[in-house]
Amino acid sequence: DTEVTQTPKHLVMGMTNKKSLKCEQHMGHRAMYWYKQKAKKPPELMFVYSYEKLSINESVPSRFSPECPNSSLLNLHLHALQPEDSALYLCASSQDFRTARGEQYFGPGTRLTVT
């Protein structure tokens, strides 16, 4: 069983909607990540939260907004998305980066469809 959980599993939203994806990890990890994966493509990094510092992939549009309420929770707020944003959104976590080698563990993902 994965120790990274994501909700919802599936989400269908219109281009004018606002929704949020949620991720929680139960491993005491201190870094969390959002990735986007299109069909038959590898995951692409969107955001990294590590010790309350956010790192952003500069190619990610502003209609995606991450939020980290605490070290075990990570949200991704969605607003005014486009149909091309339809993808599998993956959350991952890794241990304290000061001591570990960066093994990342993925949650089951949220399948997002934008209509």
Next chain:
Amino acid sequence: QKEVEQNSGPLSVPEGAIASLNCTYSDRGSQSFFWYRQYSGKSPELIMSIYSNGDKEDGRFTAQLNKASQYVSLLIRDSQPSDSATYLCAASGGGADGLTFGKGTHLIIQP
């Protein structure tokens, strides 16, 4: 630009044989290397990590790293039909660095 290259396949291997998957990376600053298995419609599952030159074995899986050649490989012994999946090679600078993935190799184990 960090890049990880893999042959997309499909790679077809008879059941019980050894499957050999390869990957190269461009960034010499990469410190950590990973193999993930991904079944269709599912999320990536970490199966091997390797940080030092040489071999690392875990059950039927052996990862190999050659930093001079910027080359990573994964061997799967006694291949089973359940090993049929896409295998993603990934590299990172370590710590909280994001992963750079290759495009993945689609492995088919033929019964």
